[in-house]
Amino acid sequence: MTEPSLYDEILDYANRANPWPLYEKLRSQPVWQEADGTFVVSTYREVLALQHDPRLSSDPSNLLPEFAAMRPPAEAGGGATGFIRTDPPRHDVLRRIAMRQFGPPHRPDYVDSFVPAMQGIVGKLVDKLADKQEADVVDDVAYPLPVAVICRMLGVPPEDEPTFSAWVEPIVNSLGNPTPEQLKERGDAVQAMANYMFELAQRRRAEPGDDMISGYVQDDGPDGRLEGADLFGTLVLLLIAGHETTVNLITNGWLTLQRHPDVLQRLRTEPDFSIRLVEELLRYEPPVHILPFRTATDDIELGGATIRKGHPISVMLASGNHDSTCIPHADRFDPDRRDNVHLSFASGVHYCFGAPLARLEAQLALTELARRLDNPRLLADPPPYRPSPVLRGPVHLPIAYDGVSPA
Amino acid sequence: MRVVVDLTKCEGYAQCAFLAPEAFRMVGDEALMFDPSPPDELREKVLRAAAACPVQALQVDMADLPPQPQAETTAVHGDDRLRHDGRVVIVGASLAGLKAAEQLRAEGFAGSLTMIGDEPEEPYDRPPLSKQVQTGWVHSADTTLPRRREIDAEWKLGVAATGLDLDRNVVTLADGQEVGFDRLLISTGVRARPWPIPEEAALDGVFTIRTRADASGLRERLMNKPSRVLVIGSGFTGSEMASVCVELGIPVTVAEAGPAPLSGALGGVIGRIAGGIMREHGVDLRTNTMVTSLQGEDGRLRRALLSDGTTIDVDVAVVALGGIRNVEWLENSNLAVGVWGVACDAGCRAFDANGLVTDDVFVAGDVARQPQPMFGYQFLAMEHWGNAVSQAEVAAHNMISSESDRWPHLEVSAFWSLQFGNNIKSVGVPTFADQVAITQGSVHTRQFVAAYGYKGRMVGAVSWNQGKWLDFYEDLIEQAAPFPPPYEMTNPPEDRTPVPAEFPERTYPGREATVVVTGHDPSERRATLVRNARRR
DSSP, X not given: OOOOOHHHHHHSGGGSSOOHHHHHHHTTSSEEEOTTSOEEEOSHHHXXXXXXXXXXXXXXXXXXXXXXXXXXXXXXXXXXXXXXXXXXXXXXXXXXXXHHTTSTTTSTTTTGGGHHHHHHHHHHHHHHGGGOSEEEHIIIIITHHHHHHHHHHHTOOGGGHHHHHHHHHHHHHTTSSOOHHHHHXXXXXXXXXXXXXXHHHHHHHHSOOSSHHHHHHHOOBTTBOOOHHHHHHHHHHHHHHHHHHHHHHHHHHHHHHHHOHHHHHHHHHOTTHHHHHHHHHHHHSOSBOEEEEEXXXXXXXXXXXXXXXXXXXXXXXXXXXXXXXXXXXXXXOOTTOSSOOOOTTOOGGXXXXXXXXXXXXXXXXHHHHHHHEESOEESSSSOOBOSOSSBOOBSOOEEEOSEEOOO | OOEEEOTTTOOOOOHHHHHOTTTEEEETTTEEEEOSSOOGGGHHHHHHXXXXXXXXXXXXXXXXXXXXXXXXXXXXXXXHHHHHHOEEEEEOOSHHHHHHHHHHHHTTOOSEEEEEESSSSOOBOSGGGGTHHHHTSSOGGGOBOOOSSOOOOEEXXXXXXXXXXXXXXXXXXXXXXXXXXXXXXXXXXXXEOOOSSHHHHTSBTEEOOSSHHHHHHHHHHHHTOOSOEEEEOOSHHHHHHHHHHHHHTOXXXXXXXXXXXXXHHHHHHHHHHHHHHHHHTTOEEETTOOEEEEEEETTEEEEEEETTSOEEEOSEEEEOOOEEEOOGGGTXXXXXXXXXXXXXXXXXXXXXXXXXXXXXXXXXXTTEEEEEXXXXXXXXXXXXXXXXXXXXHHHHHHHTSOGGGOOOOOOOOEEEEEETTEEEEEEEOGGGOSEEEEEEEETTTTEEEEEEEETTEEEEEEEESOGGGHHHHHHHHHTTOBSSXXXXXXXXXXXXXXXXXXXXXXXXXXXXXXXXXXXSSTTXXXXXXXXHHTOO
């Protein structure tokens, strides 16, 4: 057995609660080649440059045959990952059609129009905490909020949540280094979810509403419409990505606030403070740590190394955010930071589709919790973490408090 | 609220358009339009938009900034006296002047600061004048640039500088005032080149578009639905005006002396693509065609005669023939000035007429002509928004820094244009190229990147609705990478064979005699500007 590499240590669950010292070591060399052929890119400038490099591919079919075993599990599930694992020009077309129902230029105020509804949902979730003295930030707020919002936006009946959440887990869990068994479970889950979406799409076709699914099956733009696997892939992607990441943003955010009581206090009293605060949370404790499964369509010279054509690449977003050679005092949590140019939603053509939603949900949720919880305190620090090194965040965040102020 | 977006930096992520849809709008996939003066009710949304910008291109009047940190008092380099109670004068109160002032204060300059401008208004942003203002979204009066910090300046607005006396370090103004300085920044920019025949230029209906007054006059006329607009010249401003007319449903003729629109900036190959788009949108584009005369009745423009022998009836003509650098006030200053601007070194220090660098006089923005190390140290003036900002910051820094702390201005030039729904962005200096090659995407779908090469190395790139890739090309240009780029990329074009870029033959504006040289011994050799020596 060879020594585990730094990257192996980062993937190791034992280091989930505090990967930061490992990232720091990793950055001593901007690009590492792992024994298995993977390239790991971890410094701010190199991570940014790579995402604007037209030789970086998100399409796993560009991996060399010897890396086929490392292909992302999407391949086992019938391409149900929408546009995130495609390259331009196909990527651009699929994303543009998807965007047509979600935001500008075609539907510019769709997300903005949900702000009052989001505020209402957050308020009700916090109301429910009033009956008890202890809560789990994940189960009680950070998970249900984005699920409720994405369901409403897409047009998924909220009562189906238990059904699809059972499918989501095997899909998310297979994002690390999945076993064949996990891959099988994932494949089944993706299939079941695609079937569910198919039925839902049929229903919306017959009885359209104002939601995104109705738009996808009704409205033809200049690029045509999403059909078959493209439609189900996009819907599965939006449903999963629409809530699995924001859970981490809100939970990591609350954990960080509890660890910085002065900042928590400012959130209670300073209007607008949540705006900059959430950007700094995104940088400091990002919900997505790694972009795995990228590959190179040609050799790429980067950071003193040469990334080889057809090799897998792991882009270390969270590590880049803490690169103190580019970001002053990167390890300091500083909501007053100017020109916060974090990498947490990626960059370039694959910039996070749902970023505006995540930002709003986190701003509203954290502000409401801060304003209404009386003397909140952590019951476990560090809390237990979810297994994934890619989507990193606590699986539960138990807190106690003395009371809940009225809305 | 005042807002400005650095559209050189903007990569079209649309976060602002999601979060404050009333103030920020996407045109097509990636072009951004914004309201430079959104109502105060939108404050929270605009602050959200500013914080969310992934490239921090969106700036608000200080409202989005955290509490100001204490002015940097430690680590003062250079001339302490100058930093503490020196006198800095900035002539030219526009984008470059304002950015220089902010940078001076940001670096701890505590002395007196005087801003002199010939227009009566505070510095305002010009790009919206040919876009948002003409389509009626924004009033030209609402384009005042936001302030990113207190600059605590004495403003002398509405009064032009008329002379510079370097023996006494004094700027003279049109009203007879004299303003003394320890350091001077010249940022007087360019003005629109008027129609060359004064009687025709004076006809009611003939417009240039450079100032707020120009813009509001033209907007008013467009609102009255003229029967046809003639745009003279199809560089970026002319093409944008043609686009606005199409958007407003006004018939428009474009007369372009060259073979294609934008061919001066991007070459004939890419220019023909722009021309095709114009024609698809119903523009009556006449290439290789000059306007020979503008004719009026009762002082109002009625028709135009073109070199193709046709006459067209028009109510409005927009003269978009580029700019003239505002250097006349410097003619007797003994600085190196001419139609090409004010020559300066890479640190923005002006040259005197002998070509010697001065110590106290700096230049920034459209009026500055600076050696470009990446392009054989040729002197080039970059009339681009982003250049005005970065050059002003370098100039300001150098004005109050010692020799060893000076920065060179080595920005890769960049600009953008929005026309007919297309976002066109450029990096490097395409005009330097002999060849061009499509490197990504498809010309057919109007989503592509073209790279420009000169003798086998990268010198520029232009993206057409594909701006997110330009960072990559900027790096290649900085690295003098080979052209055509020898890589396998995603989204390869059908044909990436380089072809001649088809730039018009470069006419060097300094070809005319500039100076006469007098004296014999090295100690007495002196250059004098020809204009002064041979003035009629």
